[in-house]
Amino acid sequence: MHNPVINLEDVRKSFTLHLQDGVVIPVFEAASLAVGRGECVVLTGASGVGKSTLLKLIYGSYKPLGGRLLLRQEDEEIDLAHATPHQMLEIRRRTIGYVSQFLRCVPRVPAVDVVAEPLLALGVARVAARERAAALLRRLRIPERLLALPPATFSGGEQQRVNIARGFIHGYPLLLLDEPTASLDTANRGTVVALISEAKAAGAAILGVFHDPDVRDAVADRLVDIEALRAAA
């Protein structure tokens, strides 16, 4: 692939549980994967074998133990395996968006501000950021009265939609999606598919995990079996 947005080369990852006599749980030996602009790659495979782990390795929530994770950020190529924490924070602000399975709710912050926050971090004016956040939440059919409320009391599906909005509010060049449609009804699943298509059309590279076969078929340009990645050596 020419100029992938993210290029994993021989990535190695295992977990060492020091509290359990140093038991080692291997996950990847030499995983390699590339995702290009405007492409959506979907990871398939059974639960618990490493799909989320791969996303987290790229996002920096997990620490890779070997190999390279080459990210193209504007004109530079950065190896995420050796990026400093400070660099990772900048990369997360500008380049990599992440929709996780769970919304970690900060108490007392209204939903519209939760979604607007990534824009504020990029220097967008508060009023404009909140308008864009509100528009996106409405598109995801969040009732008007909930916009000013903290998401802690929302239903699972509503929280998931706040999470999604936060991930799509800024045009990240690389989007990591972990089960974004798990708790959604048909209509909202359709909206998420549309959001993904729009992101692809804008040139974003997308790496995602989708359980729902309809959504997967609608968005995937390529399927990668996680077991194959794990077996590679």
Place this chain on the structure above:
Amino acid sequence: MSLEGYNFAYLDEQTKRMIRRAILKAVAVPGYQVPFASRDMPLPYGWGTGGIQVTAACIGPDDVLKVIDQGADDTTNAISIRHFFQETTRVAVTEATAEATIIQTRHRTPETPLREGQIVVYQVPIPEPLRWLEPRESETRKMHALADYGVMHVKLYEDIARLGQVATSYNYPVLVNGRYVMAPSPIPKFDNPKLDRNPALQLFGAGREKRIYAIPPYTAVRSLDFEDHPFEIQQWDEVCGLCGAADSYLDEVVTDDRGGRLFCCSDTDYCARRRAAGHLGPHGRDAPEALRSS
């Protein structure tokens, strides 16, 4: 009591030398509290031992001494201290401010303007202006050293917030020579402007707390205030009942048990001079005999 058995001015020469060194240091650093080895004096702490030691270190046979307490030459304390110096030095004494070379005072500055060559010695109970907020000596010394005086304005702020104006009416803190914040002793704030650029040498002695400080002649002394709440002195609607003065600090005196009262100058010498010069206040001729004499 005769002079036999006592050194001139009661203190031995070494002690006087030590105190003079402290005074020189104090004069060299206006407003800075210089520690000194305060001696046992023949009167308890709280009665002016600091002022007496400073006077004793400065006084010579040709000096003319005046002693006042709350502006009056004839209160018990003023009389006792004046008598003490008469017995131990045989110097001339006076009640006339203009004739004195050394004036020891408690809680007032003389109304009569002072001139070069005169020394005013103030009796000081608590020399440390920051003590109300900071009980630790180690900390207040640091605050002075670093000119860390924010807390003084905190006190003023608190007064204005609670009372609409600064409540401190005596011992009002001042900034000396633009550097040290100083407690001018419990003189009324009315007297603070007199400290500023005074031609006389002003010395301050605290016996119990063992500190001496000084304001050299013609030194800038500024009372602390806010731009929008400037320092103001006390005002009276009345004038002195005896001499008619409108510009001196007035005491209020109850004259009978029928509610009669009289305002008169706290500075007895000032009042007497004015009356001798012919000024009379509203009660001039009718004032009780005891008040008219001095």
Place this chain on the structure above:
Amino acid sequence: MSETLLQVEGLTKRYGRTVACYDVAFELWPGEVLAVVGESGSGKTTLLNAVSGHVVADAGRVLYRTRHEGVVDVLQLSEPARRLLMRTDWGLVHQNPRDGLRLAVSAGANIGERLMAVGDRHYGRIRGAAEDWLGRVEIDTDRIDDRPRTFSGGMQQRLQIARNLVTGPRLVFMDEPTGGLDVSVQARLLDLLRQLVTELSLSVVIVTHDLAVARLLSHRMMVMQRGRVVELGLTDQILDDPQHPYSQLLVASILQS
């Protein structure tokens, strides 16, 4: 030291033969929060005191990028210069608000004191600034003349924060700011801190034993054990994928809510 605000190198402090903190090094950027975590005795409070100059370190440098005088080693500053820095550009929020407040003077005076200490002499302006900050930390402005003695613990802590922030510092040290507060009060305080950090682009070093506080507030985290740094990295990485055995122990000890 390109755009870092603070760079600590080789910071060591001993008390007799006990090493309270040893060879500690970290950087801090504008607008970032660094949590220092570890159990009692890990050296985190000593570290805070050594960095801010409240105790004299035995070795190390604390390089700070001042507003106008370039980079200085705070440990080499004269006492007056250090005090001025602490009063203007730095803040220190104590665990017990009583240690960081003057209980005998009003809330307004507490907030205004730093302004007065750096020469502000206009009562109206000082009072105005105090009112403004009371509002920002969500204390009823009617209480401006009340003494902090009459405030609840949470209010005292918010007052302490206002007192520190009134001079617009760029770097704030916090020592367990939520310790001793009820859970709901903690939540409110943490939310306030998050907002202020974003609004004012504050850099914060926050010492805490509570990993939940660290997760909520900090971008990066430093784990200390017996005076040494054992892990330093992104907060979510250390909490989700701790590498060092002690980090794993700490994370495993969090009660799941």
